[in-house]
Amino acid sequence: MxxxxxxxxxxxxxxxxxxxxxxxxxxxxxxxxxxxxxTVQPETDELLLDLDIQAAYDDDDIVMRFSWPTDAxxxxxxxxxxxxGEWVRYGGEADGSAFPLNEDRMTFLLxxxxxxxxxxxxxxxxxxxxxxxxxxxxxxxxxxEAAIGQDDLRKMLPDTMEDPSDWRTLRDEDELxxxxxxxxxxxxxxxxxxxxxxxxWSDDQFVFDRRRSDDGEGAASTNFDGDLEQPEWMxxxxxxxxxxxxxxxxxxxxxxxxxxxxxxxxxxxxxxxDHDWQDGDTIPRRFLSEPEGSRAAIFSQxxxxxxxxxxxxxxxxxxxxxxxxxxxxxxxxYDLAPAVHAGATAGRWHYVGMPVTLGLGRSxxxxxxxxxxxxxxxxxxxxxxxxLFYPGVIAWDYLAxxxxxxxxxxxxxxxxxxxxxxxxxxxxxxxxxxxRDQIMSQWLWTTLVWMVFILGSVVAFxxxxxxxxxxxxxxxxxxxDDALRAEEQHA
Amino acid sequence: xxPAFHSxxxxxxxxxxxxxxxxxxxxxxxxxxxxxxxxxxxxxxxxAALFAIWIGTVVSVAGMVTGFAIHSLESSLNSPVxxxxxxxxxxxxxxxxxxxxxxxxxxxxxxxxxxxxxxxxFLTLAGLHWNIVVNSIGGDVAxxxxxxxxxxxxxxxxxxxxxxxxxxxxxxxxxxxVAMLVLAFTDRGSxxxxxxxxxxxxx
Numbered sequence: 001m002x003x004x005x006x007x008x009x010x011x012x013x014x015x016x017x018x019x020x021x022x023x024x025x026x027x028x029x030x031x032x033x034x035x036x037x038x039t040v041q042p043e044t045d046e047l048l049l050d051l052d053i054q055a056a057y058d059d060d061d062i063v064m065r066f067s068w069p070t071d072a073x074x075x076x077x078x079x080x081x082x083x084x085g086e087w088v089r090y091g092g093e094a095d096g097s098a099f100p101l102n103e104d105r106m107t108f109l110l111x112x113x114x115x116x117x118x119x120x121x122x123x124x125x126x127x128x129x130x131x132x133x134x135x136x137x138x139x140x141x142x143x144x145e146a147a148i149g150q151d152d153l154r155k156m157l158p159d160t161m162e163d164p165s166d167w168r169t170l171r172d173e174d175e176l177x178x179x180x181x182x183x184x185x186x187x188x189x190x191x192x193x194x195x196x197x198x199x200x201w202s203d204d205q206f207v208f209d210r211r212r213s214d215d216g217e218g219a220a221s222t223n224f225d226g227d228l229e230q231p232e233w234m235x236x237x238x239x240x241x242x243x244x245x246x247x248x249x250x251x252x253x254x255x256x257x258x259x260x261x262x263x264x265x266x267x268x269x270x271x272x273x274d275h276d277w278q279d280g281d282t283i284p285r286r287f288l289s290e291p292e293g294s295r296a297a298i299f300s301q302x303x304x305x306x307x308x309x310x311x312x313x314x315x316x317x318x319x320x321x322x323x324x325x326x327x328x329x330x331x332x333x334y335d336l337a338p339a340v341h342a343g344a345t346a347g348r349w350h351y352v353g354m355p356v357t358l359g360l361g362r363s364x365x366x367x368x369x370x371x372x373x374x375x376x377x378x379x380x381x382x383x384x385x386x387x388l389f390y391p392g393v394i395a396w397d398y399l400a401x402x403x404x405x406x407x408x409x410x411x412x413x414x415x416x417x418x419x420x421x422x423x424x425x426x427x428x429x430x431x432x433x434x435x436r437d438q439i440m441s442q443w444l445w446t447t448l449v450w451m452v453f454i455l456g457s458v459v460a461f462x463x464x465x466x467x468x469x470x471x472x473x474x475x476x477x478x479x480x481d482d483a484l485r486a487e488e489q490h491a
Numbered sequence: 492x493x494p495a496f497h498s499x500x501x502x503x504x505x506x507x508x509x510x511x512x513x514x515x516x517x518x519x520x521x522x523x524x525x526x527x528x529x530x531x532x533x534x535x536x537x538x539a540a541l542f543a544i545w546i547g548t549v550v551s552v553a554g555m556v557t558g559f560a561i562h563s564l565e566s567s568l569n570s571p572v573x574x575x576x577x578x579x580x581x582x583x584x585x586x587x588x589x590x591x592x593x594x595x596x597x598x599x600x601x602x603x604x605x606x607x608x609x610x611x612x613f614l615t616l617a618g619l620h621w622n623i624v625v626n627s628i629g630g631d632v633a634x635x636x637x638x639x640x641x642x643x644x645x646x647x648x649x650x651x652x653x654x655x656x657x658x659x660x661x662x663x664x665x666x667x668x669v670a671m672l673v674l675a676f677t678d679r680g681s682x683x684x685x686x687x688x689x690x691x692x693x694x
Contacts, residue, residue: 006674007606013667024660025648044649177636406562406570406632420634425572428651432571440568442655447578451585451659456590456668460675461610466597467680469606478521478608479599 047427052383055368056376103194122337216293246279352387392430492560511543583621
């Protein structure tokens, strides 16, 4: 056999193509900082997040403790920054833009068995292709306001619509009232690191025909006088040692839980426009005060230690608001679907978990232990770890449509999510869901080019191989001359 | 269509293609001294490989048809792993199909030339690789992954992501294919090579 240079070059070409394919397969159009939604997607090694959950209860309250890793905890939300004589708003954007000012959040949806399928599909049941930020073009605000009285479409439950694939078919008020009274809603515990936690509360909401807040007043109001175009409150310098925060320190995430990073009734005084304000002086755009009514049902306490958030939430088992909250009972079992906003994200750019069961004094994924005294001994309660994942733009109307999703039949029969998926796989699906059209085109081209490559390389190699390959003769012949002659004779 | 029909077809093609591939590999290794005394088996192995790979390749087409019949085309194309399954299935049929074409075009002589025998064997092994990938993804789709993905992942390819390459890589591959063909078809060959042509036959 001759080591012909051309033969070597063809083999080298095959090797180069193989190496290139291995190096770049599964990267393709995802290479690059932004997707078609103009937003930043998480890296493939940032698609999962472990959340530890513990729970305990006594005669009156349930206490839940959540813990998750954080390398850049965000205590910040939106701020007013003094720039050349004007107060300019920064932060709090919920559209996925990569601006590092959004509070960390931990939420969970809670059901008592009223929502068929929630135990398997969790929060995916509340998100539709028309939900805000789920497609590059949001539903027109004026159109939705005129049609159903909502200027944006957030989380909804399927049965609040006649046709769950069409937001225009929202049921009338009487039917909605009946559904809610029958318990067809999801309780939403909504812990916010900036807009409620600093004064010891979690926000309390529920998901029904939209994401609604419980009755009453929330903890955060807007600290801005639109007429005067200035804040209404500023820091009390006697209490906090400052009139304003430093914009530079905020941008480098330098404040800690012990610093005055929020504005509340306890550390604020009315804004003084005559103070000698300097460029970069920063005042929180939110003013915190004690919440009221049903919305004030959940107390919170949080800290950051060893690179982990630990959040403790306490609520009465029976809040007295059965149309806002899921009432809990000893020996009851409930479904809980958690989510975390980490890394200064908002909107749908978060981590979600599939539902786990919560049992009060009975077996469940998260077993709440009975405690006595002021609070539980957390060291005595084994945490349950839930793997959260990035959910992309996977919507309920897509999942339930047989034409779109091959698992729609399984959903119709209420099969478990885990029959065909796991969290890691879902995270990859979710990431691709944001590039579906682009990937389809690139995939077809890749398959075609690989076919051409295989054909072309075989033709080229064969032509040279026949010429330069060692031909076995005589005793070395693999298929003997007799066999060849017989074959030719047959042909 | 009931997914069980697809599973039945896939089991048939997997068995026959594996058998054919082993026969082809056996033919290749018969050229080595230690196994020379078994060369009398070569004609039988040649026929066995040909027969089994014919059956397996035809049934592979049936496997693809029954696979597409389980779900709607749109839902299949929406799934990253099913897209990968389609790509792997197409490349399976292509590589085994090329083997069959070359075997019929050149005849049994393909096994007497070290390089053409190597090419034929390589094609069957490549087909077997795609077969394993297709079956492994099939298990993944059915919720019972085989674990082969974790081995493939070591090569840098994530089977849960759709197989696709950036445009510049596709263009580079196309350029390399053109270059390979130009090199092959502009080769004038040597005197020795011409003598080999006379012995082996040139297509």
